[in-house]
Amino acid sequence: MTTITASEEQRVLDNVPKRLYIGGEWRDGSKGTFSVEDPAIGEPLCEIADASADDAKAALDAAVEAGAHWSQHPPRERGEILRRAFEAIIAREDELALLMTLEMGKPLKESKAEVAYGAEFLRWFSEQAVRIEGRYAVAPNGQGRLLTMQQPVGPCLLITPWNFPLAMGTRKIGPAIAAGCTMVVKPAQLTPLSMLALAKILEDAGLPSGVLNLVSATSSGETMGPLIADPRLRKLSFTGSTEVGKKLMEQASDNLLRLSMELGGNAPFIVFDDADVDDAVQGALIAKMRNIGEACTAANRFHVAESIAGPFAEKLAEKLGAMKVGRGTEDGVDVGPLIDQSQRSKVTELVDDAVGRGARPLVGGHAREGAGYFYDPTVLADVPDDANLLREEIFGPVAPVRAFDDEDEAIAAANATEYGLVAYVYTSNFKRALRVCERLETGMVGLNQGMVSNAAAPFGGIKQSGFGREGGPEGIQEYLETKYVAVNL
Ligand code: NAD
Numbered sequence: 001m002t003t004i005t006a007s008e009e010q011r012v013l014d015n016v017p018k019r020l021y022i023g024g025e026w027r028d029g030s031k032g033t034f035s036v037e038d039p040a041i042g043e044p045l046c047e048i049a050d051a052s053a054d055d056a057k058a059a060l061d062a063a064v065e066a067g068a069h070w071s072q073h074p075p076r077e078r079g080e081i082l083r084r085a086f087e088a089i090i091a092r093e094d095e096l097a098l099l100m101t102l103e104m105g106k107p108l109k110e111s112k113a114e115v116a117y118g119a120e121f122l123r124w125f126s127e128q129a130v131r132i133e134g135r136y137a138v139a140p141n142g143q144g145r146l147l148t149m150q151q152p153v154g155p156c157l158l159i160t161p162w163n164f165p166l167a168m169g170t171r172k173i174g175p176a177i178a179a180g181c182t183m184v185v186k187p188a189q190l191t192p193l194s195m196l197a198l199a200k201i202l203e204d205a206g207l208p209s210g211v212l213n214l215v216s217a218t219s220s221g222e223t224m225g226p227l228i229a230d231p232r233l234r235k236l237s238f239t240g241s242t243e244v245g246k247k248l249m250e251q252a253s254d255n256l257l258r259l260s261m262e263l264g265g266n267a268p269f270i271v272f273d274d275a276d277v278d279d280a281v282q283g284a285l286i287a288k289m290r291n292i293g294e295a296c297t298a299a300n301r302f303h304v305a306e307s308i309a310g311p312f313a314e315k316l317a318e319k320l321g322a323m324k325v326g327r328g329t330e331d332g333v334d335v336g337p338l339i340d341q342s343q344r345s346k347v348t349e350l351v352d353d354a355v356g357r358g359a360r361p362l363v364g365g366h367a368r369e370g371a372g373y374f375y376d377p378t379v380l381a382d383v384p385d386d387a388n389l390l391r392e393e394i395f396g397p398v399a400p401v402r403a404f405d406d407e408d409e410a411i412a413a414a415n416a417t418e419y420g421l422v423a424y425v426y427t428s429n430f431k432r433a434l435r436v437c438e439r440l441e442t443g444m445v446g447l448n449q450g451m452v453s454n455a456a457a458p459f460g461g462i463k464q465s466g467f468g469r470e471g472g473p474e475g476i477q478e479y480l481e482t483k484y485v486a487v488n489l
Contacts, residue, residue: 004098004108004329012098013193018048020055020216021199023062024209030055034218036193039105039337040327040372048192051217053226056184059213063155063182064232066210071152071180073208079129082122082177084205089119089198096166096197101328103191104165105336105373106291108328118167118198120455121471125174128476132179145487150480152180153258154234157227159220159248160195161240162188162339163294163395169195171459171470172237172260173202173212179479181235185214186224188240190339192216228252237478238262239296242419242464260468260478262460264393265296265421268414270436271312272407273305275426275448281315283450284399287424289323289377290451292336293397294343296465297422297444297452301383301390302401303413309403313381316399317362320377325368338373338396347375347396354380354387354400364397391417407432415441420463422452443469 018033019026029049036045051059089096097111104111134149156176160168169185176183187195199214217223227233228251236252238245239262252259269287271280287299304312323334338344348367355361364378375396383390383400390400404410414423424446427433437445443461446452453459458469468478 003331009098009102009329012095013046013102015095016046016099016193016197017200018046018196020049020051020059021196021203021212021214022055022059023065023213024203029216031218034189036103036191037340038102039339040329042371042373045102045193048196048216051215051223053223056215056217056223056227057230059184059215060155060227060230060232062210062213063184066208067155067182070182070208070211073180075129075132075178075180078177078180079126081202081205081207082126082129082174085202085207086119086122086126088201088205089115089122092201096194098329099197100165100194101336103193104162105339106328107333107336110291111328114164114167117453117455118164118170121167121170121174124455124471125178125476128175128473129178132476132480143489145489147485147487149483149485151483153479153481154181155232156181156183156235156237156479157186157224157233158183159186159224159236159238159240160188162190163291163296165191165194166198168239169198171475172239173198175470175476176479177207177211179476181479182211183213184227185212186220187214187216189216189218189220225251228257229254231255234258235260235479237468242466245466258478260470261466262296262468262470263464263466264419265298265461265465266300266391266393266417266419267297267422267424267442268417269299269302269424270410270414270426271302271304271308272410272425272427272429272432273307274428274432275308276428277308277312277315279448280426281312281319283424283426283446283448284316285319286450287446288399289320289335289397292338294339294395296393298395299399299424299450300394302399303404303410304401305410306403306405309401313362313379313401316401317379320379320397320399321363323377325374325376327372335377335397338375341373343395344373344375347394347398350389350392350394351378351380351398354383354389357384357387359383359387359400393419407436411436411439418464419461421461421465422446424450
């Protein structure tokens, strides 16, 4: 791999449509434009359309209008549009990865992995589109028949975060298209470019006008509030922070919208004394450092058996210390910048708080001087109970390590959080593995592996990590209603 040139970067940026996509037309935003920044240098990349509340309403109008025919569109054809889009993404993997690195900062190899992961949802749901089924049953008294059918929910609002600019979109768009729903998509203001590129790919793949409408905006509350209050909207699927998710849930209660809430996390990573320490360190590296630690699934706390906590922390520090930090477009870079100054300040505060309370940095512990929002990969040993980063989502390359004495203590520590998205468990004892998986209060568990994401599996959380599942056979159910017909024979 060689370092990308400035003209290659410009070409990729030039290829992205920069306007709103409403009813099959690319149009200007009523509020002018806003700029998207490269977090590695802190400078603008390009300007894109800024939508007003009226633009958002026009997007919902288009979604409502397209809904009647789209819900009747043959499922096979809905699937084939998704399949063509999947293939187009794979064919343009390098270009889309570069675009993602420019707007979000992660190293190119990680952007490529997200492009492949994001595309996979379109392939998976292209296969699910033709598997929407109902039931026919004889009523228990033998007198009538019970018919159930599954129908599209209707117009959906899909709101996504900045940390996975493509995959957080395809996890919603794929099943919505497969189910026969129309939609308004609102990407994160910080990273809208990948979603704009995706909208163009879906248009080129033959998605009819109005099925997907894209609205980029600087004022998310002002543009989205009226849509959530509009009685024509039927569903809101949101990925983002728990704080915003709760607010939106409150707003959505007026119209009793169907909801999917993919919210924040605080994942524990548990290593038992019977685990292979090198394997666990390798898994920890993935669970912590994927996406520069800016993932809802990022391991937020490492709970390690007392007898191996020291060697585990030392080995992890050695690995993190060897990672190359830099702009994601540069050759050999492992760790890119954080998304912005406010995210970096939050990470700095959390680390300073832990160190102030007695945690011991084995490596890192500082923001980098100079342009961009870089923070050094950090391992903290002997993290005390009252350190804030044990309770809050860190969203950065920081690994706090704590020791535990026995299984009960490990599980109690893992569950001592309001969040419940994912946990990671390393053990070679099969009975213990199942016992612990059953007792963890999370929607997902990585058992002897540091990553759970898979388009064929149900991704989602419990507790304050939200509800609803994306991916797997469950994913399309979020976009379907069950209708029961009582048949008199
Ligand atoms: P955020 O909650 O700040 O924003 C998410 C989206 O909501 C953005 O598009 C934003 O513009 C929009 N938004 C914000 N306020 C709004 C309002 N009042 N009305 C309508 N829309 C509004 O989150 P973020 O900082 O973009 O993303 C990071 C968070 O996302 C983390 O907490 C992370 O854990 C979470 N996340 C969860 C998952 C999951 O699947 N559970 C996946 C990725 C990220």
